[in-house]
Amino acid sequence: MGIPLDKAALVALFLQILFYAGVFFTLYWLTLFILLKKTGIQRQLLIPVGTMLLLIATAHLIVDFVRALEAFVFKVNTLGADAYYSNLGSPLALTSLALYVTQTAIADGVVVWRCYMLHNRSLLVAILGGIVMLTYGTSGYYVVWSFSRIHPLRNTYTSIIVFYTLTMFISVTCTILIAWRIYRTRRFIPEGLAAFLPVFIVVVESGALYATSVFALLIATLVGSNAQYIMLAIISPIVGITFCLIILQVHFHVGGSLPSEQPSRPRGIIAGLLRERGVRSTSSNNRTITVHITEETEIIQSDMTHGKNSQLDLEDVFRV
Structure with missing residues (x-):
């Protein structure tokens, strides 16, 4: 037996x-606390986004x-909750859907931009990502x-499926491309997989959390x-949760330790706020650079003895 519409609305x-x-609002202020200490592109991009x-x-x-108040309080005797939520063409329902499409487009835009910068500003990534975003953005709006019309068009359902599918596709694809790019850089490090694992975990978890939610939807x-x-309602804060x-x-290396990391350093996010990580010392014979990439600021350590061609462009990244 399916979930009744009125109960689904309350659960949502x-x-x-x-x-x-309970989650997004708290994580936002923790993230803002960190980013306000930084300079450069992280303050120009990450804080506004x-x-x-x-x-x-x-x-x-x-x-x-407000929709819940109207359905269960103000119009419960005249219209009923089921009939109210069944009207997808009401102004509030259209506003809610438009906000979801807009938020998804902004979040995916940052993901595509991150993938584009990480792949040395590849035009292929930019063009393909732009086409996919334009397609699903058009489908979403x-x-x-269509819902704003008296009688929704027949292909509205198809447009919804296209929107959800392309959203999940762009999240999974960009996550794979970013993980592969970081792996190609990490493989030059003597520690190999041990150095790559923390970054891999963070990147995969970020894409999996959002992609799984969209897949369920x-x-x-x-x-x-x-x-x-229900899923449509909770994806809105999940987008922000993933971002923060x-x-x-990455800032506190949650999910794994780099080989050169001191064991006494804090392991959790809250502990990291109370005890800021120190800066690694660099040797004149074997210099190590810590680079934090794009919105997720993935940590990439590069051994300079392997040559300049194996490094990421420092102008394409920002530090956190």
Whole structure:
């Protein structure tokens, strides 16, 4: 037996508040605390993007809360909760969907940009990523426009599936490309896999968290389950959680230790805030550079004795 629409809406609102207030809002301020100490592109890009994701998630939560009030309080005797939530063309429902499409486009845009910069500003990555984003962005806003009509168009359902599929595709593809690029750089290090593992874990976890959520949303939509409304509500804060969590993970090396890392250093995010990591000393014979890449600021150590060609362009990255 499927989940009734009114119960799915209540569960969605509860989980959305839990993920937003209990996780995303806290992680945002921890991330902001770290980024305010930095200079350069991380303050010019990461802080505005993170703040925008927070504002959109806040607006999405407010809209869904107002919808719940109308469905279960103000219009419960005249319309009913099921009928209210079944009307996908109402102004608040359209606003909620438009906010979701916008937030997804912003988050995926940062992922594509990160992949583009990490691959030495490859035009192939930029063009293919731009085409995919343009396609699913058009599909997403087309769905919003279609629902705004009195009678939604027949191909609206197809556009929804295309939007979810391409969103998951771009997340998985960029994650694989970034992990492969970091692996190619890490393989020159004598420690080999031990040096690569922490970065690999962080990169894969960042893509897996969001891609798994979108995959669950896609499956629920394909089978016609009302659980799709639950996933649609919680993905909004999950986008911001992924953005903030990866910055914190990489900053404090959560998920693994680099070979040259001191064992006495803090292992957790909160502990890291109380005890800031020291700067590694560099040797004149074998210099090591720590580079933090793009929005996730993946840590890449490069042995300079392997030549300049194996290094990432320092102008294409920023440090955290």
